[in-house]
Amino acid sequence: MKVVIGQGSCGIATGALKTEAEFKTQLEKQNVKADIDLTGCVGTCYLEPIVDVYEDNGDMTRYVKVQPEKVEKIVEEHLKGGKPVTEYAITDEDKQFLDKQERVVLRHCGVINPEHIEEYLAVGGYESAKKVVTSMTQDEVIAIIKTSNLRGRGGAGFPTWFKWNAAKGNPGKEKYMVCNADEGDPGAFMDRSVLEGDPHSVLEGMIIGGFAMGATEGIIYCRAEYPLAIKRLEIAMDQAREKGYLGDNIFGTGKHFDIRIKAGAGAFVCGEETALIASLEGERGMPRLKPPFPAAKGYWQLPTNINNVETYANVAWIIENGGEAFAKIGKAPSTGTKVFALAGKIKKGGLVEVPMGLKLKDVIYGIGGGIKNDRQFKAVQMGGPSGGCIPAALDDTPVTYEDIVKTGAIVGSGGMIVMDEDTCMVDMARYFLDFTKKESCGKCNYCRIGTKRMLEILERITQGKGEDGDIEKLEELANKIKDGAMCGLGQTAPNPVLSTIRYFRNEYEDHIYNHTCTAKSCKALIHYEITDKCKGCTLCAKNCPVNAITGEVKGLHVIDQDKCIKCGKCEEHCKFDAIIRK
Numbered sequence: 001m002k003v004v005i006g007q008g009s010c011g012i013a014t015g016a017l018k019t020e021a022e023f024k025t026q027l028e029k030q031n032v033k034a035d036i037d038l039t040g041c042v043g044t045c046y047l048e049p050i051v052d053v054y055e056d057n058g059d060m061t062r063y064v065k066v067q068p069e070k071v072e073k074i075v076e077e078h079l080k081g082g083k084p085v086t087e088y089a090i091t092d093e094d095k096q097f098l099d100k101q102e103r104v105v106l107r108h109c110g111v112i113n114p115e116h117i118e119e120y121l122a123v124g125g126y127e128s129a130k131k132v133v134t135s136m137t138q139d140e141v142i143a144i145i146k147t148s149n150l151r152g153r154g155g156a157g158f159p160t161w162f163k164w165n166a167a168k169g170n171p172g173k174e175k176y177m178v179c180n181a182d183e184g185d186p187g188a189f190m191d192r193s194v195l196e197g198d199p200h201s202v203l204e205g206m207i208i209g210g211f212a213m214g215a216t217e218g219i220i221y222c223r224a225e226y227p228l229a230i231k232r233l234e235i236a237m238d239q240a241r242e243k244g245y246l247g248d249n250i251f252g253t254g255k256h257f258d259i260r261i262k263a264g265a266g267a268f269v270c271g272e273e274t275a276l277i278a279s280l281e282g283e284r285g286m287p288r289l290k291p292p293f294p295a296a297k298g299y300w301q302l303p304t305n306i307n308n309v310e311t312y313a314n315v316a317w318i319i320e321n322g323g324e325a326f327a328k329i330g331k332a333p334s335t336g337t338k339v340f341a342l343a344g345k346i347k348k349g350g351l352v353e354v355p356m357g358l359k360l361k362d363v364i365y366g367i368g369g370g371i372k373n374d375r376q377f378k379a380v381q382m383g384g385p386s387g388g389c390i391p392a393a394l395d396d397t398p399v400t401y402e403d404i405v406k407t408g409a410i411v412g413s414g415g416m417i418v419m420d421e422d423t424c425m426v427d428m429a430r431y432f433l434d435f436t437k438k439e440s441c442g443k444c445n446y447c448r449i450g451t452k453r454m455l456e457i458l459e460r461i462t463q464g465k466g467e468d469g470d471i472e473k474l475e476e477l478a479n480k481i482k483d484g485a486m487c488g489l490g491q492t493a494p495n496p497v498l499s500t501i502r503y504f505r506n507e508y509e510d511h512i513y514n515h516t517c518t519a520k521s522c523k524a525l526i527h528y529e530i531t532d533k534c535k536g537c538t539l540c541a542k543n544c545p546v547n548a549i550t551g552e553v554k555g556l557h558v559i560d561q562d563k564c565i566k567c568g569k570c571e572e573h574c575k576f577d578a579i580i581r582k
Contacts, residue, residue, distance in 0.1 A: 001034040001079060006050040006110060008041030008196045009189075009228055010350075015067055016049040022068035023051075026075040034079050040197020042110025044097050045350035047090065050110075053078060062090045093369075097348050100367050102329065104337045105313040106353045109197030114232050117239035120200040126245055128319035129207040133251045138168055141212040145315070147323025149335040154180055154271070154308030155383065155412040156488075157334075157401040163305050166295035167213040172302040174217065177210040180276060180308045181222035181229070184268040185384030186435060187343040188415035191309035193351055194339075195222070195229035198313065199236035203259060205312030207245065208319060210257045213305055218259035221276055223266055233261055268385075268439035272487045273298075273306045275441065286441045287487035308413065310339055331357025334400035338411065342368045344418040345375065354399070361395035364418060375420040379503070383412030385432040385439075386492035388499030389425060408499040410492070424521035425504040426511055429497045430458040436493040447490030450481040454497060463524040466512030471501060520581045523566040530557050530570075533578035540570035540579060 003023055007016050023036055042050060047064035051074070054060050061084045063074060070088055078084050112119040120126070132141055146161035167175060179202060183191040195202060206218045222230055237259055240246040246258050262280055269275045270285040277299050279285040298304025314336060318326045327335045334356040340363065342349050347369035354363060360380060364370065371377050379389045388409030390397065397403050404411050419428065437451040454477050457470050478494030485491045501508060507518045517525040530540070536554035541547075548564045551557030559570070571579040 001056060002037055002054040003034050003079070004037045004039050004052040004054065004113075006041060006048060006052075007038040008110075008193055010041050010045040010193075011048040011050065012228070014048040014065075018068050019049045019051065019066050019071060022071040023075065026072050027079070030075055030080055032075055032080045037113050038115070039112060040109045040114050041193045041351065042098070042197075043101075043106060043193075043351035043353075044090075044094065044348070046348050047094060047350075053084075063088045064090045064094065094348070097350070097352075097367055097369075101353050102337055102355050103353045104317050104326075104329075105194060105201075105310055105339050106197075106351060107317070108201065109193060109351075112198070114197055114199055115235050117200060117236065117243065120198075124320065125200050125316075126204055126240075126243075128316040129204045129211075129245065130251050132208050132319060133211055133253055133255060138212050138214065141208060141319070142168070144319060144323040145212070148318045148326035149323075149333060150311065150314055150318060150326065151334070151336075151401065152307055153310035153314070153338065153413065155386070155410060157411065160307060160311060163295060163307070164209055164213045166293070167215075167303045167305040170296045170303040174300075175213055175215040175303040176299045176305070177206050177213065177215040177218040178276070178280070178299065178304055178306040179206055179218065179220040179222075179312055180271060180273070180306050181220055181226070182264045182271045182276060183223065183226075183309075183413065184266070184271055184439075185386075185413055185415045186432075187341060187381075187417045188384060188413055189341050190339045190351060190414045192226050192229050194309050194313050195226065196232055199229075199233045200240070201313045201316060202233075202309055203236055203240055203246070205315035206259060207250070207257055208315050209305065209307065209312065211255070213303070215305070216256050216258075218257065219280060219299070220259060220261045221264055221270070221280060222261055224263040225266055230261060230263060237261075267441070268435075269441045269487070269489050272489060275487065276306065277304065284441070286443045287489075289486060310414070330355045331398060331400050334402065338399065338414060340399075340414045340416045342416050342418065344381075345372045345420040345423070346370075346418040347372055356400050357398045359396050359398055360390065363399065363416070364395065368418070371418065371420050375422065377418070378421050378423055379419045379425065381409075381417040381419065381428065381432075381496070382415070383410035383492075383495070384415045385435045386410065386489065386495055387412050387415070388495040389419075389428065389503065390499070391503040393503075408495065408502055410495070422519050422521060424462070424517050424519040425500040425507050426458065426517075427462050427522055429500045430455065430462055432496040433458060433493065436489060440489065440493075444484070444486040444490060446481045446484035447486070447493065450477055450485075451490070451493050453477055454481075454494065458497070461508065461511045462517075462522045464511070464515045464522075466508075468512070470512055471505070471508050475501060526566060526581050527561055528559055528564060528566065528568070528570060529580055529582060530559055531578050531580060532556065533576050535576050535578070537575065539573045539575065543569045543573045545569060 151157040275285040294304040442448040541549040
C-alpha cells in the first residue's frame with residue numbers, strides 16, 4: 001500500500017507537509033506498513049491537501065482537504081482496516097473537474113513523483129528524446145513539429161517549428177535553446193506547476209528542440225520566486241546527467257547537450273525574449289528592437305531559440321504520438337490543448353487543460369463549477385496585464401488564438417481570472433495598468449510616460465474625480481502607446497483599458513458623471529448604512545476596526561460616516577442583512 005501526498009506549492013501552502021508528518025506519526029503509532037511518496041499538483045488546487053491511497057492491486061482512493069486531524073481516521077479505517085473513509089474522499093462532482101479535461105502537458109502532474117526519474121521513465125519518459133537523437137535527422141524532427149502546428153504557449157502563438165528551423169539555418173559556433181520560465185502574470189501559475197510536477201518533460205522537450213536546431217547548451221530562465229520549481233529542476237537535471245541524457249555523449253551518440261538554470265530577479269519585462277536575453281548576459285532586462293531576431297542573433301549574438309515551459313512540455317508527446325495526432329486536437333489553426341490557471345471568483349480554482357476551441361462558458365461552468373456563491377458572472381480577464389476583459393455576453397467564444405483576439409483580449413500564457421457582479425471594471429483596468437506601469441523597464445517614452453498618464457486618469461476616475469473627456473483621453477493615449485512602444489509589454493499594456501471601455505463604457509460614465517460605482521466597489525464612491533432590519537446583536541460594532549458603529553444591545557445601530565473607512569467588515573459579519581452598500 002502506498003500513500004501519495006500532493007506537494008506542489010498549492011498543497012504545501014495548505015498544509016501538506018504537516019499532513020505528511022502526521023501520516024508518519026500515525027503509521028508508526030498504529031503499526032501500519034505503507035510507503036509515503038510525494039507528487040506535484042494534479043490541478044484541483046481548491047481541494048488541497050490531496051492524498052491518494054494506492055492499494056496493492058492498483059486501486060486508488062483520493063482524499064481531499066486532508067488536514068492532520070483527518071489522518072488518524074484514514075490510517076485506522078482504510079490503511080489498517082481496509083475500508084475507505086468515504087466522507088473524506090473526493091466527490092463525483094469534483095471528479096468532473098479532471099474528467100472533462102484533455103491532458104497532454106499535465107498528463108504526469110499529480111501522478112508521478114517529480115523527484116524520481118524512474119517514475120518518469122516508467123511512463124515512457126526520454127523515449128522520444130532517445131528516438132530523436134539516435135535515429136532521426138533535424139529536418140525530420142522539425143517536420144513532425146510543423147505537422148502538429150504546435151504554437152508557442154507563452155502568449156504570442158508563433159509556430160514552434162518555424163523558430164526552430166530559423167535557428168537551425170543560421171550559422172554560429174554555438175547555439176542556445178532557452179526555456180522562458182519567467183511566469184509573471186498575476187493569477188498565472190501554469191508553468192510553475194509543470195516544473196514542480198513534471199520537470200523531466202520540459203528537459204526532454206529541450207533536448208529534442210536542441211537537437212533539431214543544433215544547440216549544445218540549454219538554459220532555463222526561471223523566476224527566483226519559484227524555489228520549489230528550481231529545486232526539482234536541479235534534481236531532475238542531476239538525474240538526467242547520471243543516466244546519460246544530458247551532458248557529453250547523450251544517449252551514447254557522442255553528441256553534447258546540457259542544461260543550466262538562471263534565476264531571474266522577478267522583472268515582468270524579462271518575459272519578453274530580448275529582455276530575457278539581456279538579463280542572461282548580465283545586463284539590465286530591457287528589450288531591443290527586432291530584427292535581428294534571436295534566431296539569428298540572440299544570446300551573445302549567437303543563434304538562440306526561446307520557448308516557454310508549456311511549449312516544451314508538449315514536444316515529447318508529439319514525437320511519441322505523431323504530429324497528426326496533436327493536430328487533430330483543438331480547432332485549427334489553434335491545435336492541441338492549452339493549460340489555463342482558473343482564478344478569481346470561481347468555485348473550483350486550479351489548473352485546467354482543455355482542447356483549443358472549447359467555449360469559455362464550458363471552462364468556467366463545465367469545469368470550474370461556475371461563480372462563487374452563485375453570484376452573477378460578469379467578465380473574465382485573459383492574457384494577464386497584457387490581455388483584456390471578455391464580458392459574460394461573449395462566454396460562448398471559443399478559446400483559440402484567433403477568436404480571443406477578436407474580443408480584444410489574448411490567450412496569453414494562460415491566466416483566466418473570473419470576475420463577478422461585485423467587480424468594478426474601471427478599478428480592474430486600473431489594477432492591471434498599475435502593474436504594467438510599475439513593470440515598465442522605462443526604455444521607451446510611450447510605455448514609461450504613457451502608462452503613467454493613463455494610470456493617473458484611472459485613479460482620478462475611481463476616486464470620483466473623473467472629468468468630461470477622460471474616456472477619450474484614455475483611448476487616445478492607449479492607441480498611441482500601442483503604436484509607439486518598443487516591445488510587447490508596452491504594445492499590449494493598454495488592452496485592459498481598451499477592452500473595459502469597449503464593453504463596460506457605462507461604468508466609466510457612471511464614475512465620471514454620476515459619481516457612483518456600478519459595482520459598489522470603489523471606496524471613494526460608496527458608503528454603508530444600517531437599516532431597520534438591525535436587531536442590535538452588536539456584531540458589526542465589535543468587528544469595526546475603527547469603532548465607527550454605535551448603538552445599544554437590541555437597539556438600532558448607527559455608522560459614523562466620518563470615521564468609517566469602508567472596509568466592509570460590518571456587512572461581512574451582519575447576520576440579518578441589515579447593512580447595505582450605497
